[in-house]
Amino acid sequence: EVQLLESGGGLVQPGGSLRLSCAASGFTFNSYAMSWVRQAPGKGLEWVSTISGSGSATYYAYSVKGRFTISRDNSKNTLYLQMNSLRAEDTAVYFCAKDQDVRVAATGDYFDYWGQGTLVTVSS
């Protein structure tokens, strides 16, 4: 059974940093791209970032590029999101999601498993 468990959320001041983790199990972790998706309070889902199975390719939404860094440790089956220069508008529940396709960012790719999310609140 595929399981994704996020951690690391919390309250942080504007301009601060936070690192999220996602522990994965139940599938061959290093074979699949992984992504972060967020949902701000009262808003819809927003794709944030994706990393290839090997970790060699990374992609970011314009809203976080230059501030967030996605990474993975395939020896620990863990995905990370380092968030710097946080803003109030980054307040959201952050989900990790498994890409269905073994090819990163392939046309038609979708997220077949998601974690339950971790809440990040940016406020003074």
Added chain:
Amino acid sequence: DIQMTQSPSSLSASVGDRVTITCRASQRISSNLNWYQRKPGKAPKLLIYGASNLQSGVPSRFSGSGSGTDFTLTISSLQPEDFATYYCQQSHITPMWTFGQGTKLEIK
């Protein structure tokens, strides 16, 4: 970016009703459209991929259709566990996935 617009934004229905949710893309996306269900405090769940393919384990009362710019998600007979928010997602331009704003399905 491709903009995805869902309608309605909210919907009240009763158990046993047939419900249809619409998603429109700002440009043609072939059949690269997916549907997710989101319940408060729970992980989003994939329902439909490739516009009309039912994800394994999803009840057959869920179905999807459409191609190009217009898509629908239909629930043939609403069950109590189906009351949730539903999101469409385009996967035509990746990795710049975009989602619709959501349709909240409530009990009448």
